[in-house]
Amino acid sequence: MASKIEVKDLLEAGVHFGHLTRKWNPNMAPYIYMERNGIHVINLYKTVAKLEEANEALSKIAASGRKILFVATKKQAKDIVADKVSKINMPYITERWPGGMLTNFVTIRKAVKKMASIDRMKKDGTFNTLSKKERLQVDRLRAKLEKNLGSIADMTRLPGALFIVDTMREHIAVKEAQKLNIPIFAMVDTNSDPRPIDYVIPSNDDASKSIEAILEEVTKAVAAGLAERKNDKNNDKEDEEEDVMDAKAVMIDDEDDDATEAKKAKKAKPVAAAPKKVKADELTKIEGIGPKAEEALIGKGVATYAELAKTAPEKIKEILTEASSTMAHLDPTSWPKQAKLAAAGKWDELKEWQDSVKGGVE
Template sequence: MANNIEVKELLEAGVHFGHMTRKWDPNMAPYIYMERNGIHIINLYKTAAKIEEANSALKKIAASGRKILFVATKKQAKDIVAEKAGAANMPYITERWPGGMLTNFVTIRKAVKKMASIDRMKKDGTFNTLSKKERLQVDRLRAKLEKNLGSISDMTRLPGALFVVDIKREHIAIKEAQKLNIPIFAMVDTNSDPRQVDYVIPANDDASKSIDKVLSSVTAAISEGLSDRKAERDAKKSEDAAAKEAPKAAEATTETTTEEK
């Protein structure tokens, strides 16, 4: 894979800094290298290996045409996730997690469709027939829906995977994904239980530099998967076009031979 990650890069981004030792989760022990000044230090060789493992799986999911939903509502991660996931054309939640986002997906889709219907009202002129008060109410509703669900408007079915920054904070999203057997990828710090996640990336989930470094690698792998999918589809289109042209070419050759005789 082109986006191999170096341990040195992870070190420079501060990915190795865990939480204070008294706040640790013992299940993170396999990923901890040592304790320094009361803080756990994450083993970056294991982090690098886990990033590679996650990237390989995410690339396959993206190549299959399924969406990966990114979830990060903490201040340090919001803008980074919005930028990286948006650039990779993947849905994301950076505001409050809407309860039932996955387990009651039909209702969430209705809210997204409501947003689309308001947009249609504005295009066809129906919006202008409303009273000033009604227009104000509709505008407020549209703004609220855009803030909470605008980033998932293209997600027409349940995602193929969830990528979470800080599983303790996003525990509701984790529970919903578990109920539906949706694979969970996550940055897991030393204060969290990695057993809740299918693909663990042991990393500092509090520092923006650390989050940016991991997300850059992950989204690059997803973009690679999308490129592979596009190349495969383009190749199939070319094959289909060639297959359609073949009988015509054969027919033309037959006609020419007949005329010559």
């Protein structure tokens, strides 16, 4: 995890400046420190605490292999988001939010595939067979698709989370994510409603310095999660190689010790394989399960796809509600069905099913 965030750094970036007192949202009262010259001042100690909590969750999502979609269409944030998020290879929206981006994801994917088909036309020479007018029309369509959807070309499934700058401006994105139970992380100013947001980061969402300071910490956390995932993969490979080497060594030792008996008896007893450690599966690959829900399920012993597939939705609902009242709205009806496909290794079938039912919500 990245180094601890300093209040002094946030203060210098102007993260504490809120909106005029007459424009405030009363639900932001717990995050407001004071009022000065008609402007609300945000409590930066709470910002630091909330930012660290959000970073921890984002790091977990990144480590699980899920994509985090960054949304910021306001002028001050566009370039900052495009610059920082592209470095960690995550999708982002900096132009107009395409309606139905999440709830009608299948159609959005068709538009992205159209963009890919135009690129193939240019590679295989089909593009050159078109008339001058048709080529011009295709080029304009390609440019428009690139501008609006270029950054999500590699996002083949619904994101594991959304990070939003200015929830009032991106209210459609918030509603779509809520409908599909996708965790929402957001910079929330004093004029916004924090209630629909899962991970609130109280901060100034208008100043470019403030946005840059928060995104710097957030992208560091995501990068740390990606690095952790890469290390885990390397360690798994090393463990597998060690297991193979250990098995070979055991077999060689047995052959040396029992050389005489092996000659007399052709049938040798098979060497028992060392029991493997039971490792928790990445439950966040099931649509609708976020980091908090995953933690609650693992805490109750539902740590693998096979165990989740055998657990009744009513029992899952009980576990979630007991863990936190904020998860009481989650609908786990389809989770056992998805887990059954995951346990069987039918990932293509699971992805196709998830896309067809819009994020696992039937």
